[in-house]
Amino acid sequence: AVLRRPLRLPAAAAPRVRDVVGFEIDRQTPFEQAQVHYDVREGEPLADGQLQVELVVIPRQAMEQWLQQSGSWAGLLAGVDADDGNGQPLGVNLLPASQRHVARDPMRRWNLLLGCATVLLLALAGTQLLANRENAADQLRDQVNAAARDARAVAAERQQLQQLVDGAAFLEEKRSAQPSTLEVWNELTRLLPDGTYLEKLSVEGRTLQLIGLSREASQLVPLLQASPLWTKVNLTGVLQADGGAGGRDRFTLTAELQPLPGATPAPPAATPATEVADGNAADAP
Template identity: 50%
Template sequence: MRVVVEQSAPAGSGLRGGFRRVEGSLRPRLRGFLAWWTGALASCLPARVRDLFELSPRRLLLRRVGADLQLALWRGDDVRPLAGVPVAALADDGRDPLSALLAPRVADVPRWLVLPAATVLRRRLTLPAAAGERLREVLGFEIDRQTPFTAADVSYDARVLNRRGDDQLEVELVVVPKATLDAALAGLGPLASTLSGVDAADAAGQPLGINLMGDARRHRREDPWRRRNAVLLLVAGVALFAAMWQMLANREAAAEVFEQQVDEAVRQARGASLEKRRLLDLVEGGAFLQAARAGAPTMVEVMDELARRLPDDTYLEKLSVEGDRVLLIGLSREASALVGRLQGSPLWTSPALAGALQPDPRTRMDRFTLTATLVTAPPDAPQPATNAEAPGAAGGP
């Protein structure tokens, strides 16, 4: 049988109705994703570790078999029988009747009553995929048509069996009369108030995975790890913040050290560049001076040339060379002829008297001042020959 249920939004719902539909569609998907994610993470751990941290879904299943109550521990697809307890032996003294019979870790497991398969009515339906977001609410309108009961007379739940493509779901509606459920709960005596849910068994005796107990009757067990998990979560958040802050501080310190290293490297590079410039200047200056010295005659050569060209009755009081200018100051009996004697030298040019001749009454000679310009040649030019005798040259003074 195929049932198609369509509900139209009330007039005037507008944007608020759209938000409600979006919220209703996201919430079950988010819950399903979180359940899948935590289950996948827990499956990577050993079974003992999962049991230690209570990561495996576990239930304490209660089955009424005659006058006895059969206890079994359900863990995923595994059901392990524990013990059988007479219902009459359960004392109603305000304490948990099973706390003295079970280990503390098993006694704290959520307790579920499993009804026999004959006490429930099951119907398979095909619904649109959009109905999966509000499956229980949608099937609440189908109880009157699919079962001989009314919605007010039964407790019900639904589960998804299969998905047909992207637009259809195969679901199962499970109902139990409230009178039958109340009788089953009353038969548990003091344990009825400790139940977290009521499930039903299939033909093989395995739980269906539904909850036929209303929210008002469900026993809410406080998770003993809740506060510890909150503290651990807070500690983890603080540790994460501290780690990120420390990482940021380390990055800033490393950036400062790197900046100092860069500044030091730049300073050293600038110093090296300055030293290189100074060295180049010294090398170029030395090369220039050497080239200048190589192109200009030496003082020895100048003095030797003067000794060859000046007559014996000529005496020099001062000989100075400043740059390429030669200055001669002295006494001579042939002062007027000195310019002619100095001309034609390969070491200087333009010899001339600077000022008038001044007679010296003591030596009866003339005081003269002569200037000339030294000859400078390129470094690769041949040096002038200075060993040749100048015509008419006399010995030095």
């Protein structure tokens, strides 16, 4: 049998209603709090805001006797309720919290294992995803470096081609600026009289120098002056007799070479556009 007492409490007692009701046991019942097991049945709040509760107590001795009569079932009980007199439970738990049996979920261990496996699989998937992204970044970096190397090779070949073009243009300009050595030689062969021998023929820049022997050394200047390939023909120094039986004089002549008739100097080479190819990858993703 249990003892029931209806109580009214202020609304401020709502957070600690069970503790507040516990202090009322010795006033509402013939027992002290240490002599009973109790629980609180909460009802609907009243219109004035007060709490309507019901104190339900059972003597400890009666509870212990009932548990002893239950035998081995006593250790498996999660709670003890009381009858409201109409065959319906009151909805309270008079069994002390220390004696309540906590039913374990049989699937709890499997659920824990599944949870751990799920976390492990997610970690492995994240690691694999990170590794895939790093591999993709490495492949992209290799492609960029290969493209940069190709670009540098193309730029180097273009630079070499431009240098060849510039060299050809320079040679063409030089060729147009003055007659070639072969042309000078042919012109000298045509103009120099018989009995004239050359010991040295040199071209330094636009200066032509002739050293040789001739029976008509004094007539060489007007003979050579008639050529369109050079101007300013002059004897350098004095004529020196060879002293041989041929009657030749040693001479030294200089002249200034002129551009070929009708020759047009080559246009200056165009400055190549600067191309830059950089293959540094640290600066993916």
